[in-house]
Amino acid sequence: MAKPSFLGLLLIAPALIMIGALFLYPLGFSLAAAFTEPGGGLSLTHFQKAYELYSTDILFTLFIVVVSTLLTGLFSIVIAGILTLSETPWLIATLRNLYRWPLFIPFIVAAQCMRTFLAKNGLMNNSFVALGLMEPIQTTSFLDWRGIIITFVWKQVPFVTLMLAGAMASIDRATIEAGRNLGASRLRVLVELVLPQVAQTLLVGLVLSFVTMLSVLSVPMMVAGSQPTMLTVDMAFRINSYGDYATANALGVISYFMAGTVAWIYLRHNVKREVQA
Amino acid sequence: MRNSLMAAGLAAFLMTNAASAQTLNVATAGDQNMVDYIKDYLGPMFEKSHPGVKVVAVGTGPGDGGSQKIFEKLDAQKKAGANSDFDVVVIHQKAAGTMAQDGLIQKYRDALPTGALVTRDTATNALGTDVTGYVMPMFHSQTAIAYNPDLVKNPPGTYAELRDWAKQNPKQFGYNGIKGGMSGVAFVTGWVSAFGGDAAKLEKGPYDAATKATWDKAMADLKAFNQNVVITPGNAGTLDMLNRGEIAMGPVWVDMFYTWKADGKLPPNMRLKLVSPGMPGQPMYYAIPAKTAQNKLAADFIALATSPDVQAEGIVKRFNWYPGIDAKNLQGKLDQAAWNQLFADIPPDALAANGKPFPIGPYFNDILETYEKKVAN
Numbered sequence: 001m002a003k004p005s006f007l008g009l010l011l012i013a014p015a016l017i018m019i020g021a022l023f024l025y026p027l028g029f030s031l032a033a034a035f036t037e038p039g040g041g042l043s044l045t046h047f048q049k050a051y052e053l054y055s056t057d058i059l060f061t062l063f064i065v066v067v068s069t070l071l072t073g074l075f076s077i078v079i080a081g082i083l084t085l086s087e088t089p090w091l092i093a094t095l096r097n098l099y100r101w102p103l104f105i106p107f108i109v110a111a112q113c114m115r116t117f118l119a120k121n122g123l124m125n126n127s128f129v130a131l132g133l134m135e136p137i138q139t140t141s142f143l144d145w146r147g148i149i150i151t152f153v154w155k156q157v158p159f160v161t162l163m164l165a166g167a168m169a170s171i172d173r174a175t176i177e178a179g180r181n182l183g184a185s186r187l188r189v190l191v192e193l194v195l196p197q198v199a200q201t202l203l204v205g206l207v208l209s210f211v212t213m214l215s216v217l218s219v220p221m222m223v224a225g226s227q228p229t230m231l232t233v234d235m236a237f238r239i240n241s242y243g244d245y246a247t248a249n250a251l252g253v254i255s256y257f258m259a260g261t262v263a264w265i266y267l268r269h270n271v272k273r274e275v276q277a
Numbered sequence: 278m279r280n281s282l283m284a285a286g287l288a289a290f291l292m293t294n295a296a297s298a299q300t301l302n303v304a305t306a307g308d309q310n311m312v313d314y315i316k317d318y319l320g321p322m323f324e325k326s327h328p329g330v331k332v333v334a335v336g337t338g339p340g341d342g343g344s345q346k347i348f349e350k351l352d353a354q355k356k357a358g359a360n361s362d363f364d365v366v367v368i369h370q371k372a373a374g375t376m377a378q379d380g381l382i383q384k385y386r387d388a389l390p391t392g393a394l395v396t397r398d399t400a401t402n403a404l405g406t407d408v409t410g411y412v413m414p415m416f417h418s419q420t421a422i423a424y425n426p427d428l429v430k431n432p433p434g435t436y437a438e439l440r441d442w443a444k445q446n447p448k449q450f451g452y453n454g455i456k457g458g459m460s461g462v463a464f465v466t467g468w469v470s471a472f473g474g475d476a477a478k479l480e481k482g483p484y485d486a487a488t489k490a491t492w493d494k495a496m497a498d499l500k501a502f503n504q505n506v507v508i509t510p511g512n513a514g515t516l517d518m519l520n521r522g523e524i525a526m527g528p529v530w531v532d533m534f535y536t537w538k539a540d541g542k543l544p545p546n547m548r549l550k551l552v553s554p555g556m557p558g559q560p561m562y563y564a565i566p567a568k569t570a571q572n573k574l575a576a577d578f579i580a581l582a583t584s585p586d587v588q589a590e591g592i593v594k595r596f597n598w599y600p601g602i603d604a605k606n607l608q609g610k611l612d613q614a615a616w617n618q619l620f621a622d623i624p625p626d627a628l629a630a631n632g633k634p635f636p637i638g639p640y641f642n643d644i645l646e647t648y649e650k651k652v653a654n
Contacts (some may be wrong), residue, residue, distance in 0.1 A: 119517075226454035241340065
């Protein structure tokens with residue numbers, strides 16, 4: 001093994017310092033603050049308060065993010081599968097041109113659009129009414145948990161699809177051809193031949209989506225009312241209205257815990273694969 | 278190449294220098310209408326009377342959260358021993374009390390030419406804290422229940438009637454909880470005053486930490502009430518839903534209501550009702566940070582903002598707020614039609630009887646926290 005050169009260390013020093021100063025230090029600080037009581041000793045009082053005030057919101061956040069991640073995975077597999085296996089050229093061309101658009105739209109803009117699109121008398125319901133599919137009295141507002149999930153899925157599907165379609169394009173086509181020649185349906189080829197080969201990429205995409213959705217503030221704030229709401233909104237409220245960083249930090253630790261769990265699943269999977277290889 | 282780079286750098290340096298010498302930074306909490314008021318109306322007027330000065334308006338967000346951000350910035354700059362880079366701040370009552378106690382804002386009202394025009398007790402008392410001299414009310418605003426007369430023929434006159442109405446008409450009443458702006462907060466504190474027992478004690482004190490235990494029944498009722506209502510996303514969210522006919526009634530700020538109506542964002546037939554025993558209202562305050570480089574300009578700016586002409590034309594006529602200075606100073610500055618418009622739905626006697634202050638600081642915090650614990654969670 002080569003000795004670490006001084007010059008090499010110097011080269012990565014700026015990056016290390018940035019990570020240390022802008023990420024590790026604040027992370028450690030907020031972790032410490034979450035477990036420290038006003039007097040200075042270690043305590044769980046902030047977690048107790050976070051639980052008393054926001055236990056519903058913690059479950060709500062978990063529910064929203066898990067459901068959104070599963071739906072994102074499902075839609076991404078369908079779109080990427082069509083792009084890879086479909087034999088209808090115009091369908092592929094249309095899908096390929098359309099599916100990336102939401103990637104370029106920020107969460108806050110998406111939230112603003114959904115706010116008028118999904119409202120009770122919003123664009124979507126008004127279109128249904130105008131088409132005669134619905135009576136005005138039957139319309140319901142989707143501006144609650146469903147609105148958040150719809151926005152998240154709409155926003156994250158292109159991201160995961162982009163990764164997944166790329167991975168599917170690079171697998172050995174011979175495996176697909178072989179399956180088709182032996183009479184397997186395209187669905188069976190997708191599920192039994194293609195998906196196992198790209199499962200790793202799918203997992204990465206979904207883990208990244210999970211963590212992204214966990215941290216979005218604008219969507220739950222703008223799309224849904226505040227009861228129940230996601231942890232990001234509660235954290236912002238604790239800080240903005242009370243300057244109560246301790247409880248906000250406790251909520252943050254709970255978020256780290258959720259994100260950490262999926263990261264752990266991902267890492268474990270990765271290590272297992274490396275051991276096999 | 279090098280020379281042109283240096284020239285560009287020098288030019289940029291000169292420009293920032295010139296700008297910082299004559300820029301008046303006004304930070305305002307509250308909804309977008311607050312920023313609009315300073316950016317579109319007051320700022321240009323001040324720039325005209327003070328050539329070379331540029332007014333920059335910064336919005337810090339709705340509700341007490343907006344004021345909290347101003348507090349944090351001033352507090353951090355004070356601890357660092359630096360001049361604050363806000364020259365004028367526009368803040369809510371809760372923050373004004375804290376900032377005056379912490380010495381983050383200065384006593385300036387007595388030296389202000391318009392200082393004597395203020396008569397309401399909110400100029401000296403901010404939610405139980407003495408702020409005499411530290412603040413100048415920019416305006417007073419009031420919350421009330423907005424309703425759609427096509428859907429509601431006989432609007433409820435009291436909180437109790439409103440509670441029954443919401444039960445009979447599920448999902449027709451909407452408010453924004455307590456995290457989306459002050460109209461929802463006002464509705465909740467009004468609810469506690471109406472059903473929680475001693476309303477006068479909430480407004481005047483003294484504070485007794487045991488009081489919040491007596492709200493259990495009121496909070497449980499509010500939780501049941503919430504089952505029949507829509508929780509809207511924000512002050513503007515309530516108005517949006519009223520406009521689209523998705524709800525028939527909801528608490529709003531009177532000024533926002535009139536402004537939206539004037540802009541055609543609400544149907545012209547919408548009405549207001551101030552239910553008894555009362556809903557809270559509040560002033561926004563102009564204040565000057567304790568250490569700022571632009572003391573003189575800041576005081577001039579506030580003097581202009583609280584002059585009878587600006588209060589009549591800007592505050593009452595354009596933005597539909599109640600004046601911050603005593604209304605009798607506005608006589609002759611305002612045509613009768615504009616004056617009547619302001620009191621069309623809520624006559625002055627109803628305002629005097631049912632327009633309440635918010636509870637004092639500690640009770641206010643207790644109400645919000647109990648709400649989160651017992652109602653929202």
